[in-house]
Amino acid sequence: MVPFNYIIVLSAFMFFCGVFGVLFRRNIIAILMSVELMLNSVNLLFIGASKVVGNLDGQIMVFFIITVAACEAAVGLAMVIAIFRKFGSIDTDKLRVLRG
Amino acid sequence: MGATLLFGIFAFLIVACSLMVVLAKDSVVSAVFLVADLFVMACIYALLGADFVAAIQVLVYAGAILILFLFVIMLLNLDIVAARTNAGPLEIGMFIVVLIGFGILVVNLLLGERIELLPPGDSGLSITGKGNSYDLGLVLFSKYLWPFEMASVLILLAMVAGVLIAKRGKKKQP
Structure with missing residues (x-):
């Protein structure tokens, strides 16, 4: 089996893709999907680390991360719908006002 | 292999x-x-x-x-x-910083010492030997019982928040 180093590199690449998406995409749904990508890269790291130290705590932590990711997706998509109702667009450039 | x-x-x-x-x-x-x-x-x-x-x-x-x-x-x-991308100088600067950090990490990991995974037959990950799901349930409902309950509260909160945020605003009464 491969060493843990390669798993860290793969995970870092996924996190990097997520950062790229958050910084450069302007579609809010795409930004949310990039956040999911970053959360998943951390999951991969936890599973690999649990295999290195021989401890199940990493796999438990992945459960909680999946829970938080599900909550984040639900609330985030609700906000996307609210933003779309308010502004008629989900382009981040259209959201220039802070006041409701 | x-x-x-x-x-x-x-x-x-x-x-x-x-x-x-x-x-x-x-x-x-x-x-x-x-x-x-x-x-x-x-x-x-x-x-x-x-x-x-x-x-x-x-x-x-x-x-x-x-x-x-x-x-x-x-x-x-x-x-x-x-x-189009909103590539202002701030975004490009942050991206370059992240890129440099990523490069340093990858070079260090690929040239540094190997961190080996446990072999598949190793018993470190199996507590009882009855399979992954059994062991995971054992740990989740003993050591992590309170975080598990808190997770259910979090899901409830997210559900309420999702309904409240996405709900259509009240129509003004004439």
Whole structure:
């Protein structure tokens, strides 16, 4: 089996893709999907680390991360719908006002 | 050897799918590639001996969260947002910093010492020897019982928040 180093590199690449998406995409749904990508890269790291130290705590932590990711997706998509109702667009450039 | 080859295939698929997620113009294409990405990650979890987490990954992520994403995309009925990027100097600066950090990390990891995984037959991950799901349930409902209950409260809060935020505002009474 491969060493843990390669798993860290793969995970870092996924996190990097997520950062790229958050910084450069302007579609809010795409930004949310990039956040999911970053959360998943951390999951991969936890599973690999649990295999290195021989401890199940990493796999438990992945459960909680999946829970938080599900909550984040639900609330985030609700906000996307609210933003779309308010502004008629989900382009981040259209959201220039802070006041409701 | 077979496991290494499988890991290579999965890693290649993950890299390709991740790039497609962030580079695709259409949100639907992004979402479909995200499904593929999460599915391949479940394969890697299974390869690393985390069977139950792999099943949960497919059920929750590919089954529930991505359906939610596709549903919202369908609900909003968007045109393809024009393929411009908001690449101001701030974003490009942050991106370069992240790129440098990523490069340093990769070089260090590939040239540094190997951190070996436990061999598949090692008993470190199995407490009772009755399988991954059994052991995971044992740990989850004893050591992590309170965090588990807190997670249920968090899901309840997220549900209430989702309904409240996405609810249509009250119509003004005449």
